[in-house]
Amino acid sequence: MAADLGPAMAARLVAGVRTRAPRTKEEASDALVTTALAVMSPKARDLLPLSIGERAGVRGLSLILVYGINGAGKTTTVGKLAHRLKQEGRKPMIVAADTFRAAGIEQMVAWAQRAGVDHFDGRSGADPASVVFDGINAARARGSDVVLVDTAGRLQTQRNLLEELAKVGRVATKALDGGAYESLLVIDAVLGLTSLVQAREFNRAVPVTGLVLAKLDSSAKGGAVIAIESELGVPVKLAGVGEGIDDLAPFEPQAFIRALFEA
Numbered sequence: 001m002a003a004d005l006g007p008a009m010a011a012r013l014v015a016g017v018r019t020r021a022p023r024t025k026e027e028a029s030d031a032l033v034t035t036a037l038a039v040m041s042p043k044a045r046d047l048l049p050l051s052i053g054e055r056a057g058v059r060g061l062s063l064i065l066v067y068g069i070n071g072a073g074k075t076t077t078v079g080k081l082a083h084r085l086k087q088e089g090r091k092p093m094i095v096a097a098d099t100f101r102a103a104g105i106e107q108m109v110a111w112a113q114r115a116g117v118d119h120f121d122g123r124s125g126a127d128p129a130s131v132v133f134d135g136i137n138a139a140r141a142r143g144s145d146v147v148l149v150d151t152a153g154r155l156q157t158q159r160n161l162l163e164e165l166a167k168v169g170r171v172a173t174k175a176l177d178g179g180a181y182e183s184l185l186v187i188d189a190v191l192g193l194t195s196l197v198q199a200r201e202f203n204r205a206v207p208v209t210g211l212v213l214a215k216l217d218s219s220a221k222g223g224a225v226i227a228i229e230s231e232l233g234v235p236v237k238l239a240g241v242g243e244g245i246d247d248l249a250p251f252e253p254q255a256f257i258r259a260l261f262e263a
């Protein structure tokens, strides 16, 4: 059993498999998929702004806020997402709101250029909420249909920085004025079960609508997301599968569960 699950979730899954009394290895694998899927989020795994826009046939402004700890893969995810949205015929604009470090803005701008999308850059040291507010207005003026916000990394124990993030979320949803909104928490697959505590605290600051499991191409299997989905009730929507611009994939829970328990 993969260690990232944590003892409680591991015991729960084992018990679930036992009640199904599998007789072969294949039956055991199927029983595990059924058991794990039952504790994971039942919500749709597609990106909210896209599905709502498509359903309603509207082209109002949508926004995706990306947050998490330092080094999780936020900036990379925003770059990959911008690329994907552009390929889908959307007009994304990146708002570089990691104003904590000058390099944070530069890294995001480099990704925007790689993806060939518009960007709005905060000044180093600026209040990220005001950068996001100005960025949304700029996106409207320039005719963008989806805003991608990159934020500074922070720890789940840094109360003031979590409050700063909460303000970014409030300003973004207010300025959007009913447009489709998604807040994506990036989880580093390498970190294991500590990301459960992170997810809990980040979710208090800005309610998570979807998870991104970054670095799923590494040797880590990311089993902690089963516990995170179970507790928060929100699904992993995307997986990072490398450092390249195309290395972002829809999250496939069945394949993920099977890979988790391969010897």
Ligand SMILES: Nc1nc2c(ncn2[C@@H]2O[C@H](COP(=O)(O)OP(=O)(O)O)[C@@H](O)[C@H]2O)c(=O)[nH]1
Binding pocket: 068, 069, 070, 071, 072, 073, 074, 075, 076, 077, 107, 153, 214, 215, 216, 217, 218, 239, 240, 241, 242, 243, 247
């Ligand atoms: N192998 C791999 N590396 C990743 C992935 N996502 C991000 N990284 C790497 O992780 C490091 C931190 O990424 P970055 O996006 O700057 O993290 P941030 O601090 O959250 O913005 C960089 O070296 C990225 O290339 C992924 O899905 N797979």
Ligand SMILES: [Mg+2]
Binding pocket: 074, 075, 076, 098, 104, 107, 151, 153
């Ligand atoms: Mg970054």
